[in-house]
Amino acid sequence: MAFSLAPTAQLEGYRLEAHDSVGSTNALALERARDGDAGRLWIVSKRQDSGRGRRGRAWATPEGNLAATLLLIGRHELRLAATLGFVAGLALSDALDAVLPGGTVAVAPDGGGGRGDRFELKWPNDVLAHGAKLAGILLESAMLDDNRFGLAIGIGVNVVAYPQDVPYPATSLRALGSRCDAEGLFLALSDAWTENSRAWDEGRGLSRIRQRWLARAAGLGSEVAVRVDGKVIRGVFETIDEDCRFVIRDREGNAISIAAGDVHFGAVASAAAS
Structure with missing residues (x-):
């Protein structure tokens, strides 16, 4: 074919x-x-x-x-x-x-x-x-x-x-x-x-x-770690915003919007993003 x-x-x-x-x-x-x-x-x-x-x-x-x-x-x-x-x-x-x-x-x-x-x-x-x-x-x-x-x-x-x-x-x-x-x-x-x-x-x-x-989003509502420019940001995957940026709620309750980064969910988050 x-x-x-x-x-x-x-x-x-x-x-x-x-x-x-x-x-x-x-x-x-x-x-x-x-x-x-x-x-x-x-x-x-x-x-x-x-x-x-x-x-x-x-x-x-x-x-x-x-x-x-x-x-x-x-x-x-x-x-x-x-x-x-x-x-x-x-x-x-x-x-x-x-x-x-x-x-x-x-x-x-x-x-x-x-x-x-x-x-x-x-x-x-x-x-x-x-x-x-x-x-x-x-x-x-x-x-x-x-x-x-x-x-x-x-x-x-x-x-x-x-x-x-x-x-x-x-x-x-x-x-x-x-x-x-x-x-x-x-x-x-x-x-x-x-x-x-x-x-x-x-x-x-x-x-x-x-x-x-x-x-269809994977990991929505779950624990996540995002590596951004060598720094790891942890929290819960809350949504994507109107510009399709990744939004997490950190442990202090702050909403953080991320334009680019490597995302790891759940148990993998600790190992892969540390």
Whole structure:
């Protein structure tokens, strides 16, 4: 099966560039932006050799996993454009629900975590299954002429394999008992992105996106530790605010809004963030 766009995405003017293997779909998307591409371009591959995660961390995409980047060209404030990461998380979780009806997956090999039978969104950019990382999202931008910018929304999903040498639980769709392949998942993703992007509505629908995201949020109401610039902030995950910043209530009762940081929940919080 070859990669293809959902009919809904085609009707909205999205285009597709598929590769057998790439260095980085995000890097390729930003290259297209600098070369004058008009945007609404999906770049996809089942293998990525030099992918990146947050803070420059390596993100491996062995053969059969999904590396997908959507290139958008815009004039929004970059602060508003950054909230498209939450749109991407919702789109991916909706796509997973579509290819795995009800979002139900087999019990994770290590015994679980998470809140049962559905996929969860971990702030700011991970999708979890039974508490284990299944996918990551990375937004990168490049300034263009005429006050425009290119935004690369990178989505990497562990379809057939997951990394073993990482300091957190990880999983793949195959490990969870799914037979879905990268092509089938991308077809559903391109459809779900179209729907969620309409709901975002150039930022006018951000409140709706925020409420939907919170309904799928991992760790809401639980103990959390967030590492920010070498400092660890501890408390209870209370919400995300109107700008999608992470809000925790510390032990003194203060609400603290965090724009960027590494989040650890529960028992992992003490070990991983200390």
